[in-house]
Amino acid sequence: MNAKCQMKKTTFPLSQVYRLLEPGPVVMVTTARAGRANIMTLSWHTMMEFEPPIVGCVISNRNYSFEILKATRECVINIPTVELAETVVGCGNASGRRVDKFKAFGLTPVAASVVEAPLIAECYANLECRVIDRKLVTQYNFFVLEVVKAWIDPARKHPRTIHHQGEGVFMVAGRTINLPSRIISRAGK
Secondary structure (H helix, E strand, O other): OOHHHHOOOOOOOHHHHHHOOOOOOOEEEEEEEOOEEEEEEEOOEEEEEOOOOEEEEEOOOOOHHHHHHHHHOEEEEEEOOHHHHHHHHHHHOOOOOOOOHHHHOOOOEEOOOOOOOOEEOOOOEEEEEEEEEOOOHHHHOEEEEEEEEEEEOOOOOOOOOEEEEEOOEEEEOOOOOOOOOOOOOOOOO
8 A cells, every 4th residue: 555645644834843853941041241141042952062062052143142142152051940931931032132131030140150141040050151163153043162161950850941842832841761771871971
């Protein structure tokens, strides 16, 4: 029998494919220039290397944070949990050109140890980053970042992160499962 006849799927709009390949938790990227900090919400990022940890991210060139990151070449990737979901969306819907998002959303800036951009105290993890490659910035708005310092709240044992699926729809990370693997953990190195 023809495989096409057996398939009960319908076509899916190409403009919505990103909703199927959501890369990871929504993060809040902080940048700073001339003593002024900014926060932007970001969901388009990907791990590129384990050690050193390298992250790729897409930041629109229409975004205020794009200008700051391009100029300063450093930022902090802050990882919020579901408790901050409304704040995350609020930050994503406001422009840092006109709004001090730390004040507007009641977030606490904390001095980073390696970069000028602040950490967000309310986030469960914070990754201080430096831009190490800008070759794809002009064509794709794609920055390659090296994590140079990482922070985590040890009191949060099972953080529930949020994952953007497009058009105001989010999924909350939930149950964790363990399956056998032949890959040796890098955490033990």
